[in-house]
Amino acid sequence: MHFFHGIFSRLGVYHWRMTRPIVADISAAALRHNVAVVREHAPRAQIMAAVKANAYGHAVTLCAPVLAEAGVDAFAVASLEEAEALHALRLERPICLLGGPFDADEVSVAAARAYLLVIHEQRQLRWLETHAGDAALRLFIKVDTGMHRLGFAPERLPALFAALQRYPRWEVLGLMSHLARSDTPDDPFNRQQAGVFADAIAHVGHATAGQHSLANSGGVLALPFTHQHWVRPGLMLYGLSPFAGRRGSEIGLQPVLSWRSAVVAIRELGPGDWLGYGAAWQAPAHCRVGVVAAGYGDGYPRHLGCGAPVTVAGQTTCTLARVSMDMLFVDLTDVEADIGAPVVLMGAGGPPLESLAAELGTISYEMSCRMQMRVPRRLVS
Numbered sequence: 264m265h266f267f268h269g270i271f272s273r274l275g276v277y278h279w280r281m282t283r284p285i286v287a288d289i290s291a292a293a294l295r296h297n298v299a300v301v302r303e304h305a306p307r308a309q310i311m312a313a314v315k316a317n318a319y320g321h322a323v324t325l326c327a328p329v330l331a332e333a334g335v336d337a338f339a340v341a342s343l344e345e346a347e348a349l350h351a352l353r354l355e356r357p358i359c360l361l362g363g364p365f366d367a368d369e370v371s372v373a374a375a376r377a378y379l380l381v382i383h384e385q386r387q388l389r390w391l392e393t394h395a396g397d398a399a400l401r402l403f404i405k406v407d408t409g410m411h412r413l414g415f416a417p418e419r420l421p422a423l424f425a426a427l428q429r430y431p432r433w434e435v436l437g438l439m440s441h442l443a444r445s446d447t448p449d450d451p452f453n454r455q456q457a458g459v460f461a462d463a464i465a466h467v468g469h470a471t472a473g474q475h476s477l478a479n480s481g482g483v484l485a486l487p488f489t490h491q492h493w494v495r496p497g498l499m500l501y502g503l504s505p506f507a508g509r510r511g512s513e514i515g516l517q518p519v520l521s522w523r524s525a526v527v528a529i530r531e532l533g534p535g536d537w538l539g540y541g542a543a544w545q546a547p548a549h550c551r552v553g554v555v556a557a558g559y560g561d562g563y564p565r566h567l568g569c570g571a572p573v574t575v576a577g578q579t580t581c582t583l584a585r586v587s588m589d590m591l592f593v594d595l596t597d598v599e600a601d602i603g604a605p606v607v608l609m610g611a612g613g614p615p616l617e618s619l620a621a622e623l624g625t626i627s628y629e630m631s632c633r634m635q636m637r638v639p640r641r642l643v644s
């Protein structure tokens with residue numbers, strides 16, 4: 264098995280060939296497929312691809328060019344730093360700062376780059392006033408439709424829009440809001456939020472360019488009434504399902520990540536032999552143990568512990584004992600595998616990330632963001 268040797272520079276440069284056999288394969292074909300699934304579900308909407316948090320851990324430098332080529336219309340990020348990293352790729356797509364500026368100093372950079380700014384607080388408008396000069400800003404106004412995270416209360420919108428009339432060089436593209444329960448599409452809260460959003464549009468939509476946005480992945484997939492002008496999928500682009508108990512592959516998506524490593528040593532244990540830190544696991548009988556070059560220092564969750572599924576040389580087996588920082592153990596007793604055997608820790612070709620996340624008591628979003636920067640990401644076709 265050949266591993267990628269080198270990593271994108273901004274976030275950590277390896278100056279020599281990496282020989283530790285761990286890599287995250289990022290499938291361009293799967294990304295393209297998942298964009299097509301978004302289009303299928305929301306054929307009339309523009310796609311704003313959420314690539315924040317380093318493309319949900321998948322490496323924005325690898326994913327964003329493929330997404331652009333696949334036809335997404337804009338990108339969404341969570342910070343100016345993320346926007347700048349994306350801007351450096353020169354993909355010629357608008358970049359939207361989902362939380363707007365975090366302080367006044369960000370405004371001049373954002374204005375110079377023509378980033379789309381989501382405004383959710385009055386003080387952000389003051390920063391724009393003092394720091395944007397005569398830049399022609401393009402804004403979304405965030406409306407709180409019930410999640411109570413960010414956004415203006417709907418009743419404050421008329422006054423806000425009246426105030427915005429003083430800035431004819433600022434274009435309000437549309438209203439934006441976020442769904443709190445789109446992972447449970449049957450929940451009436453979704454319709455409730457969409458209703459509040461529709462009312463807000465009815466009141467102030469005429470003062471915008473009509474480019475409203477509400478749907479994230481759950482909305483794209485299951486709530487067509489939320490689609491509006493822009494959909495903002497994140498998780499589904501990476502082939503992961505936003506719905507509990509359903510894997511991406513079960514809803515027509517393809518996993519983008521295949522997190523791979525290899526067996527670097529094999530130990531034969533006799534009955535009663537202890538294994539790993541804390542001598543926390545004892546062989547019940549003779550067994551063959553593979554040592555794999557992956558650990559919690561790479562982001563493999565220590566709490567997955569003993570018994571997590573893992574694929575070795577195409578065969579399903581499980582982890583044993585405690586996960587170390589750089590290594591973990593797999594049971595090879597009934598597996599045909601030697602040193603160098605390929606291991607898939609999660610994703611395509613191995614256990615679904617969603618299942619491991621559920622086992623860990625978390626969500627795919629968090630799981631996909633866990634993989635550490637020392638794991639080189641490699642784009643595969």
Ligand SMILES: Cc1ncc(COP(=O)(O)O)c(C=O)c1O
Pocket residue numbers: 313361441478479480481495496497498499505
């Ligand atoms: C404001 C906003 N829009 C869109 C998204 C994308 O959501 P998802 O990954 O569920 O598609 C997120 C993600 O958290 C978000 O915070």
